[in-house]
Amino acid sequence: MKPQDPDTPRDLVGIGIGPSNLSLAALAHPLAELDTVFYEQRPHFDWHPGLLIDGARVQVPFLADLVTLADPTSPWTFLNYLRTRDRLYPFYFAEQFHTHRAEYDAYCRWVADNLPGLHFHHQVDAVRWNPERDIFEVDFTQLDTDGEAEALGRTYTRNVILGIGTEPHIPDPLRPLVDTPGVPVVHATDYLTHRDTLLTAGHITVVGSGQSGAEIFLDLLRSRPTGREQLHWIGRTPTFAPMEYSKLGLEHFTPDYTRYFHALPEPTRDRLVTTHWQLHKGIDAGTLAAIHDELYRRTLHGGWPDAVLTPGVRVRTAGRIATTRIELHLEHTEQNTRSRLTTDAVVLATGHRERNLDLILAGLDPYLRRDSAERPRVDEHFRLLLDPSVTATGCHAYVQNAERHTHGVGAPDLGLAAHRSATILNTLTGKENYPLPTRTAFTTFGLEPTPPRQTTHSTTIGTQRGTFVRLKD
Template sequence: MTPTDAHDPHRDQPFDLLGIGIGPCNLSLAALADGVPYLSAAFYEQERSFRWHPGLLLDDATLQVPFLADLVSLVDPTSRWSYLNYLRTRERLFPFYFAERFHTHRAEYDAYCRWVAESLPSTCFGHQVDTVRWNPGRAVFEVDHTRLDAEGQAEALGRTYARNLVLGVGSAPYVPEPLRPLAESPAVPVVHSAHYLEHRDRLLAAEHVTVVGSGQSGAEVFLDLLRARPAGRERLTWIARSPSFAPMEYSKLGLEQFTPDYTRFFHGLAEPVRDNLLPRQWQLHRAIDHGTIGAVHDELYRRTLGGGWPDAVLTPGVTVRTAGRMGVGAVELHLEHEQQGTRSRLVTNAVVLATGYRERSLDALLAPIHPYIRRDASGRPRIDEFHRLELDPVVAGTGAAVHVQNAERHTHGVGAPDLGLAAWRSAVVLNAVTGKEPYPLPSRTAFTTFGLGAATEPVSPWTATSPCARPAGTRGS
């Protein structure tokens, strides 16, 4: 496939695989698909270029996964799209070797992904996908899209056909209900941490700043604000709903919950068991790495050396009940401490919401094919072990499939959006779509055996006994 093929808005020949959204996991899929010569693939993204959490590319921020968790290496370390090859093309391999950095800077990972995204012929930026339909006559999906100009305005309409889709539209910043009206108003700086850097100067100028959220982003924002404010006049508050400012589970056996073995185990659990288990695994993905926790404490301690305490309040176990503007340039937060059963109010001049992300809804995009999608007891799409939406046999029986990335935490667990599983998930997709196993996968990936009699041998997607079994793909996010 040539770049012209991928960008042609009037292309009538169906692609074997069409990706919607270009985040890290669909980019991983595109990079590995580039090594499959008999597969035609394209990937559409409405943004003009690859952007990965630009508002949180702080100078010292590092990935929470090792550099081997790049787009391809854990499946194909010989790929030309590996992080090490990226460094080689930049003549930086020896400096990286001597730096002895197992965890790279977040900005470096963003630059690496942009290098891949700009080099692959299958990535089509400035392409907004509007809707997806099933064409029973041709047994393919019709994808209507709009090509956007540099200002984000509609430039041309197009329609693309594909036998298999991979939805990788990612997640969106989550703003708690009590704070949404304030976050949508420009009068007072109430911003999500995803946009922190673009508002940083305004936040630093505020008399008092409150950070909400106890995860990695909250800790990084609090630390950055703390370092930038004068000792004794920090005027910072950090509150969080979680019971403590807790470290990320980072023990070696604990990390095995981010392996394909655990993903298969989790998927095999009953739906109520999965729903009960997920909230209790928060320290696997919503806590703070040890280095950042240490840096926060070190900075606070340093400010006590001359006597006194820093003007900073750190309180976990707190929920924001309601919020509203108070005069000009101030916000009033009404707080409740769950364990104490007490309530209080806090007046602040700016709020940073490090309140995480939620999966983007697929309902509008997939509205025309809703009747074909099987759903669980909670109305969520049922997703098989190969990350395919379970579809009506009218569609599934043709061999067509819709795969999802980072939209299946309810069926595949905390590893669904994890960068360390991106390459493996992409290989599962490609093996299923092609039916030829271009990327052989290991039969076992963890020392832990999850469950009694749990099988570690993966089932081939084209020999599975599932009613959706067919030579068509799976996911990656």
């Protein structure tokens, strides 16, 4: 990163330092012509620390690190991280295609600790377009070690990228639980922080039938005495369903499918998003097997474990009983029956949602193009569609992990992070810094293939079905 006069525009300012923007920063690092800086309000990098349960694994292979699928020669690969720790041979003999979640977190922290241009304890407050200078203004607050405001700052940039990630989702009927005093009610994101307290509760209910709910239920089950488990696991899905993990099913997480999805009409995209839940909200088959094995082991000497697993159930309302217990009002979606469940602690494994960009983008609202649902429109290069008065200057705003409505199920997937980052950098620089593959799936997702968009750096290639263009974003 070159020394920077505060009034001199940077080439790129990144907002948020999660895996997506960390991937972009790592791939931007060797591009000497780019002057970049990234801001994050947290004091350091961490990746869902409350869910780093012992033994839990990342659901994508280790090749889906920050950079490998765009540049396997990068110094920021997971394999190079292992090399710096003298762990290549142990990893080799472990034969683990899917790494431990805690290990992925440690790898990302290694990148964040060694990569220049990352500024933690910096909270971005606003992004504005300055029409007089034809430049973006980014206002930020520098925080002290206690998270209090220490100084205000402003930087100018030709391009900005938002990678602010997701936030815990609490469905409306469950919101009263969060403010219940004296009773442990935690979102899965904070599970490990409150685990010791949860284990002292007489009866524990886990709400949510995805991977996090399964991992937490398994961890609680393994930690409770046989015959006195007193656990209840409920979820809205009709079954505790395995994640779609067939090899052709996984091709929904390829750039080919992303291009196909982006080219579909908006109503079709919205309908498809709701049908893809088992591609990313299902449960790893190994986790389901481990739960069954643990339950079966407890029947070896007769009797059944004191654990109830009930899918197809939604929470209608929730409330407090006295000051020590919680009552969940349940409805079975298939039986159309209702009941009440009294419990001493609740873990809300209800997932995460994309953060609302409107607050941080309020300064760009007059220039922002929205779809029929008032969501920001995003082009195939992950750029927000802004007024031509902005884009004609060559300045753009990009988003990461906030474009599921335009790019499909793969938007938050770690396996597409490197490709997306490379696409953004190629587009931003107008150069093929990272050659990207022209085809990534055996599946052809439409009657006619959706070719990569042609740019000034494209090369024509032949195929059996016609002529396509190589993606040179």
